[in-house]
Amino acid sequence: MSENARIYQLPGPRGLDRLDHRPEPLWREVLGHRLRRLRLHRGETLLETAAAAGISPQYLSEIERGRKEPSSEMIAAVAGALDTDLLDLTEQVTAELRRESRAAPLEPTPSRATTQAMLALAA
Amino acid sequence: MSENARIYQLPGPRGLDRLDHRPEPLWREVLGHRLRRLRLHRGETLLETAAAAGISPQYLSEIERGRKEPSSEMIAAVAGALDTDLLDLTEQVTAELRRESRAAPLEPTPSRATTQAMLALAA
DNA sequence: CGGTTCGTCTGCCCTCGGCAGAACGCCTCC
DNA sequence: GGAGGCGTTCTGCCGAGGGCAGACGAACCG
Numbered sequence: 172m173s174e175n176a177r178i179y180q181l182p183g184p185r186g187l188d189r190l191d192h193r194p195e196p197l198w199r200e201v202l203g204h205r206l207r208r209l210r211l212h213r214g215e216t217l218l219e220t221a222a223a224a225g226i227s228p229q230y231l232s233e234i235e236r237g238r239k240e241p242s243s244e245m246i247a248a249v250a251g252a253l254d255t256d257l258l259d260l261t262e263q264v265t266a267e268l269r270r271e272s273r274a275a276p277l278e279p280t281p282s283r284a285t286t287q288a289m290l291a292l293a294a
Numbered sequence: 295m296s297e298n299a300r301i302y303q304l305p306g307p308r309g310l311d312r313l314d315h316r317p318e319p320l321w322r323e324v325l326g327h328r329l330r331r332l333r334l335h336r337g338e339t340l341l342e343t344a345a346a347a348g349i350s351p352q353y354l355s356e357i358e359r360g361r362k363e364p365s366s367e368m369i370a371a372v373a374g375a376l377d378t379d380l381l382d383l384t385e386q387v388t389a390e391l392r393r394e395s396r397a398a399p400l401e402p403t404p405s406r407a408t409t410q411a412m413l414a415l416a417a
Numbered sequence: 418c419g420g421t422t423c424g425t426c427t428g429c430c431c432t433c434g435g436c437a438g439a440a441c442g443c444c445t446c447c
Numbered sequence: 448g449g450a451g452g453c454g455t456t457c458t459g460c461c462g463a464g465g466g467c468a469g470a471c472g473a474a475c476c477g
Contacts, residue, residue, distance in 0.1 A: 195370070195379055195380050195381070196380075197366035197367065197369075197370060197380075198366040198369050198370075198380060198384075199365075199366040200366070201380075216453085216454060216455090217454070217455065217456095218453090218454075218455095226435075226436090227435070227436055227437080228454085228455080229435080229436070229437080229438095229455085229456075229457085230434080230435050230436070232454095232455060232456065233434090233435085233456085236456090239433080239434060239435075240363070240365050240366060240433080240434075241434085242322075242363050242434080242464090243320035243321040243322040243323070243363060244320065245434090245435090246320075246321050247318070247320060247321075256318055257318050257319075257320075257321060257324075257391060258318070258388065258391040258392060258395060261321075261384050261387050261388040261391060262388045264384050265381065265384040265385045265388050268380060268381040268384060269381060272381060339422085339423065339424085340423070340424065340425095341422090341423075341424095349466075349467090350466065350467055350468080351423085351424080352424085352425075352426085352466080352467070352468080352469095353465080353466050353467070355424060355425065356425085356465090356466085359425090362464080362465060362466075363464080363465075364465085365433095365465080368465090368466090
């Protein structure tokens, strides 16, 4: 549990709760976000999931943070390691994108303004 | 319309109607398939859509055939050229994956056996 | 037949995927 | 306090492959 507490102390909600500020986030961002969510939900470390997927933990970290563009085989490998598949993943990515598009209206919602203020403080 | 007639005379249904024989197809295959469907539905050539997306027609062809792994920015650019977005695309990819998973039960369906016979003849 | 259009093949430059080692932050223990 | 362990991110770098231009093949038309 201490690991989870540590995770929540990471730099900011941006890594976990906010995607990029573009009109629409990029595929790798949403995907990565979803993969991290799944991994944390299973209570696994980068090391464990990466090992199960046959990749390095460093690389999995970058995938989750949308820093690298995983190949389709990599996506499949990580999905397998998380006991899910491409169908589930794309479904969840779709759901997340839908949530995002609803959460980004022309007028800022209170939680959105709060998040931006938090980001300004962090910067 | 002659262009469409020509398209249907391409090497086989595999390019358009059958994805890979793996338990689950790869992301780039389903995505590419979907992108080609969209483009053809709009009656556009590779040249037109590629130009609108700011990429080469050769490259778009490869993306559509699942030969190359497009970056997230490329996916967004092609989506934009096809007047769609990532949300729509992932939604359709999900739908297609669902269809695929239903179309691949343990016992072969008649259409599946027919397709395999066709592929054997083509090989 | 030659010309045109469309899609695919091929070779290649250069960007970035994927890794290993280093660094960082946090926690526990002595 | 320091040492050690753990989890994650940073950094540098080799080689895989993204993306392109030119060539090629198939189909169609006059």
